[in-house]
Amino acid sequence: MTGTPQIPAALKKAQKLANLMDTAFRIPVIGYRIGLDGVLGLIPGIGDVITVAIAGRIVYLGKQLGVPASVRKKMIRNVAMDFGLGLIPLAGDLADFFFKANKANVKLMEKWWLDNHAEDVHSASQAQLKQWAANTD
Secondary structure, rough: OOOOOOOOHHHHHHHHHHHHOOOOOOOOOOOOEEOHHHOOOOOOOOOHHHHHHHHHHHHHHHHHHHHOOHHHHHHHHHHHHHHHHHHHHHHHHHHHOOHHHHHHHHHHHHHHHHHHHHHHHEEEEEEHHHHHHHHOO
């Protein structure tokens, strides 16, 4: 194989959405990262609907990527737990800032993709190391 395996577009989109929803902003002084999920969750009713729709989009991107149903079930469970926590007044709003379901779902997607492309990644890494070694001599 020549070159590094490319990260699929669906995975890149999911990563961007998860970052936006879970870690887009850094709170000054303490350095903790929050995203739109926690902020939108503060809007009664509609905020939770918007966040679950975006989380559903990440699950759909996983399906486009080819993630198996067993992994997607775990992803849906994360979305359901995030949605359920968000419905609890005050405590749910606080939980939205700490439970990062979107990032967890993207990690599941990334792990699955890496497990299924480990040989390609290894081969590309070895080829790049050989090229680097040849250029340093």
